[in-house]
Amino acid sequence: MVPSETLFPLVTVDVALFTVIDDSLRVLLVQRALEPERRRWALPGGMLKPALDGSLEAAARRVLQRKVSVDVAHLEEVCTFSGADRDPRGWSIAVLFCALLQKDQVNALVRDKVEALEWADATNPGHRMAFDHALQLQTALARLRARVAAKALPLHMLPERFTLTQLQRTCEAILGHPLDKSAFRRRLKDSPDLVELDEFVRGAQRPAQLYRAGDGFSFSG
């Protein structure tokens, strides 16, 4: 079999990396340093390198490591985007991943091989985006919201120890609307995903209890 561009499409991985900053859901955008779409803002991504990558997920982790020097707490595949028209270099497949970053890791990001990076508003990034990345972002955001609406807890975005108020605010930032505090607390009661700690921080009125993620917790269930 003779490899040719007709037989072998271009394969890239792209990552929608979400965190919450100042109670607002943000996504990491990078400004492309190279053609095509140079200077356009994009989700961090790169070509699959079979010689380096054990899998598509490993490729996504390598790209995040190389472009912004980050290991993410949670990474999951969303879906693929494919066809002849989405990349000027030819028939291509982009495999989109969604990643959740712990708040306290945001400042550790180092920019490398990109012109600039920005934690853009996830619902309104304010840039014309490269390729089909606007659609990819929308798709990843819809998946994230559906998960949280279906009661998954975005603990991977929180520091190791957190209060229930911090957790509620993170869910609200993702969903884009406020949640009823008593209903929210009721459904957390007896959740195996949360472990009560014997530690408290100063709260608005009284000390707030700290929690950690239950052992074996996973956002994707």
Next chain:
Amino acid sequence: MVPSETLFPLVTVDVALFTVIDDSLRVLLVQRALEPERRRWALPGGMLKPALDGSLEAAARRVLQRKVSVDVAHLEEVCTFSGADRDPRGWSIAVLFCALLQKDQVNALVRDKVEALEWADATNPGHRMAFDHALQLQTALARLRARVAAKALPLHMLPERFTLTQLQRTCEAILGHPLDKSAFRRRLKDSPDLVELDEFVRGAQRPAQLYRAGDGFSFSG
């Protein structure tokens, strides 16, 4: 850029095609006519052909059309499987799709370019499967069950007009356990996914009303 197998992985699409026969959830398996894994049972699948396929989903539809001459009512991407070890031909990506077939289409299947086909028990197919297709089947089944457990209605598997008993039996076959009839009926009440028809069929005790899917219904929501 010189295409080579190192740069361009092999890309295939595989389809877990489900239906319900005699109240049991079945998946379509085909016996491979060609190497590698000749004679092994597999999910119907094939190589992506960028010159023919508009997208990966189009490739999945072409494969179903070519191998078993079927157009499916519902086709959705599940996830990818990738790496150097899953196919002896080299570093490969399989994009797995899940498809639901209407019961009354089952007999229309025509076998072509496969040794044999079989509607195997989806939870226990009874064959050693090719490549990582046992894992792919498990993954597609888990996705299908999670959807139905989350109250999606598998209407794409039913004939155009159906009774609520047929719908309940289909859900039970997918989930692998019985459902409480009154709770099931309660949650269907006022569902925009169901349209009551002014038609009845003979039921066990009294005539059973027929329903059809609501306009714009989609299993993936």
